[in-house]
Amino acid sequence: MRKSIRRTVLLTAATSLLAVSCATGDGGGAALTGPLPTEVPPGVALTIAANTARVALTASGEIGKLPFTVSSWPAVGAGPDVIQAFRGGSVDLATNAGIPPIHAHATGFDAKIVAVKVRTKPLLKLATAPGTDIHSLADLRGKKIAFSPGQAQGIVVLRTLRAAGIRADEVELVDLTTPKFLTAQQAREIDVAPLTEPSLTKYLDKYGSEGATAVDTPAVDPLSVLWAPTAVLRDPGKTAAIVEFVKFWARGEVWAWEHPDEWIDAYYVEDQSVSVEDGRRILTTTEQPYFPASWDEAIAWEQETIDLVTGAGYFGDPFPAEALFDRRFEKIAFDAVPAAYRTKGA
Template identity: 35%
Template sequence: MDRRTFLSFASTFSLGLAFGLPARAALTEDPDTTLAVADQSELVRNLLDASGEASKLGFKGSFPNFAGGPAILEAMRAGALDIAYVGDTPPIQARAAGTLLPIVGTFTRKVAQYRLTSRPGLVIHKLAELKGKKLSYVEGSGRQVFLIEALNRAGVSLKDVELVNLRVADLPDAIRSGAVDVAVLTEPHITRLVKQVGASPVLDPLERQILPSTSYFYARPEVLAEPGKAAAIGSFLGAFARAAKWANANRQAWAKYYYTDFQRITPDDTAAIIAGESPLEMQTAAEAIPHHQKLIDILYQAGSLKERFDAQTSFVDTYDSIVSAER
């Protein structure tokens, strides 16, 4: 699908019609429909299970787990996935690489779940101290734009640091061994490394204000053109929105289920994690577009994109009524 075709697709599908697909309201679920949803850290599967929403899905769902956006993109290209839970940068990098995957759902937390975390023996008090340091750089991951914006806030250029390109799965060991000075990590790795080897989150309060923690569900266009799968996506997004609402209202139960029981985090460390965690908020396409444009602009200005995209054309709003009703 070339860019002009994609733009036409996005515009048309937002009105509920694409490749002859009937309007969303006319779509009905088929219990025999299968939907493969890429997961990360098994968050989606656990959230649906803990909230009781998994048993209510009107389709056959599978939730294969992946370590980061680049691996998910390869599986999407191979047709092995229908939709995927990814961070904020993968949809942009996929589009830049010519794989145009419409965003069908967005969820965010006002305070980022990413943390700049330094190796044992190194404490970073101010973002400006990142200058001259060896930093992990995961191309195509949400960690990429978080790091770039951290440097922007500090007035530090990418040329003023040493970037080490790593896979997401390699980041904890890179900090543990001192292979890099600073990496962009998420829980439970942050708490584990602080406890086990004396790693340290960056102490600058500005670090907690860099960007919100935004994630997306994107889909293969071919999947959106199949009425059964399109209806299943609507069912899934509704279930996820209800599950998110449940987790926000039952923070202790969710934390115990996911962090303590599943990830084997101690109760004390679990309490510390959720104390710094903002509520999970679902967004409509219109609400999500401005922030997505900001991310595109950050990457473009840093030279990571050859073209400045219009964020609006990366979204479809077909499922916004579901999100609005269930969140």
């Protein structure tokens, strides 16, 4: 654990120094002000890392109605990979949980959240390696747990340990990004990995017969966000396109919820290669999407998360969560969906 913290702090310090010397490439971090543009000029293109949105818009037929060009849909999902793609200018807009924007800010990269979807139920479960004797949260003590501090999975681990009354120094947190979770688990290098669906189903289908299982956690990761580099948001044409994509993204979430059979076929079966039966079972565990009118509660949750990860020794000092949000976009998703999918808070 101590080595892990030292590595993260050193990386944070090095990246922050680089960020200071480069001024993050976004014009010095000045506030984004003024009204949002209302028309997308001709020739605008975005590179968007949002696979579920791509699938939903394709299956619903809405993708052809986008008033701009999507130059590509990169298969980039893990928060650290998205941040790297943002830094390299290869992605303009991405969807993630709430922690990657915190990670980006803490390492000196300026990006803003432009849309928020909320949930109230746990999204992840703790998948155990074959041969481990883990049946409850209390059994986590002394185990090797996959841990990515810059992703939702890392926050779920910290919240789970806190809920179970287990100190971080009573487990071994193994620094891994989510694409490496399954490989490490299959190699028996870790005992537990927090997984979402359909990765969990794929893992249990393969290793359940050998004793692998999943343990529920009470930890909720309540936010799904769209976010973009501040440098991109300084481009009026791209900002106008992002405004429109937020609407399509929100409506795509609604379409997926209201068309479960089509969604199972398009996403779970065709895109994720799980069976129709597994797709139906997974869908029963999901939650109707909601889009808040106010981001106050989302900001409060991000602040609590900032305090949690910095208090655990990651990402340097606390900072105001408000800095992560471009509140000009606050009601775009909310206004784009029917009343049944709107909520006053998070």
